[in-house]
Amino acid sequence: xxxxxxxxxxxxxxxxxxxxxxxxxxxxxxxxxxxxxxxxxxxxxxxxxxxxxxxxxxxxxxxxxxxxxxxxxxxxxxxxxxxxxxxxxxxxxxxxxxxxxxxxxxxxxxxxxxx
Amino acid sequence: xxxxxxxxxxxxxxxxxxxxxxxxxxxxxxxxxxxxxxxxxxxxxxxxxxxxxxxxxxxxxxxxxxxxxxxxxxxxxxxxxxxxxxxxxxxxxxxxxxxxxxxxxxxxxxxxxxx
Numbered sequence: 020x021x022x023x024x025x026x027x028x029x030x031x032x033x034x035x036x037x038x039x040x041x042x043x044x045x046x047x048x049x050x051x052x053x054x055x056x057x058x059x060x061x062x063x064x065x066x067x068x069x070x071x072x073x074x075x076x077x078x079x080x081x082x083x084x085x086x087x088x089x090x091x092x093x094x095x096x097x098x099x100x101x102x103x104x105x106x107x108x109x110x111x112x113x114x115x116x117x118x119x120x121x122x123x124x125x126x127x128x129x130x131x132x133x134x
Numbered sequence: 135x136x137x138x139x140x141x142x143x144x145x146x147x148x149x150x151x152x153x154x155x156x157x158x159x160x161x162x163x164x165x166x167x168x169x170x171x172x173x174x175x176x177x178x179x180x181x182x183x184x185x186x187x188x189x190x191x192x193x194x195x196x197x198x199x200x201x202x203x204x205x206x207x208x209x210x211x212x213x214x215x216x217x218x219x220x221x222x223x224x225x226x227x228x229x230x231x232x233x234x235x236x237x238x239x240x241x242x243x244x245x246x247x248x249x
Contacts, residue, residue: 062239121228121235127177
């Protein structure tokens with residue numbers, strides 16, 4: 020149980036375009052979802068926390084207008100990178116947590132390359 | 135504020151030797167602690183976790199960790215390294231004071247196993 024999926028696993032987009040990444044909890048209701056960013060050979064940095072039906076809470080230094088997060092249902096959150104630039108190229112990982120648990124379950128990640 | 139320190143960004147051991155990856159944390163309240171492994175271009179896989187109870191925790195693939203409150207440590211060990219253990223390892227603490235139980239990750243330790 021507690022499976023989280025991400026789609027797509029890899030995406031290449033041109034500079035200036037927007038790209039959407041989906042995160043789904045497949046077998047539980049995720050009241051809270053988290054989005055992380057991981058640069059090569061570095062740790063995971065939390066970008067934002069989203070609760071179902073509420074606006075996301077962004078970490079300091081993360082541009083909320085650039086990284087749009089939607090958590091419209093208990094099984095789906097989306098991250099949209101708007102007007103992407105090469106420096107946005109990274110590995111994006113989502114995680115999800117149910118209401119009655121502290122533990123996060125991680126998705127497999129999405130490799131974004133902006134050309 | 136909570137923080138996690140992983141001493142040694144790179145650790146090399148010989149196949150069959152003891153693996154010891156260090157993790158220290160700072161927290162004003164007893165934290166939940168986790169160890170994850172990450173293989174290249176993949177998401178995180180939970181090795182083990184500590185919440186309450188027995189301080190020696192056993193995980194998957196022969197790994198274990200001991201929570202030592204007096205030393206604020208949660209070091210990861212494995213008696214005998216396998217080649218397949220070569221990966222990146224992350225220690226994380228769950229922020230129980232935030233309400234969202236967001237994770238704070240250490241900077242990671244890359245384990246290399248020598249034949």
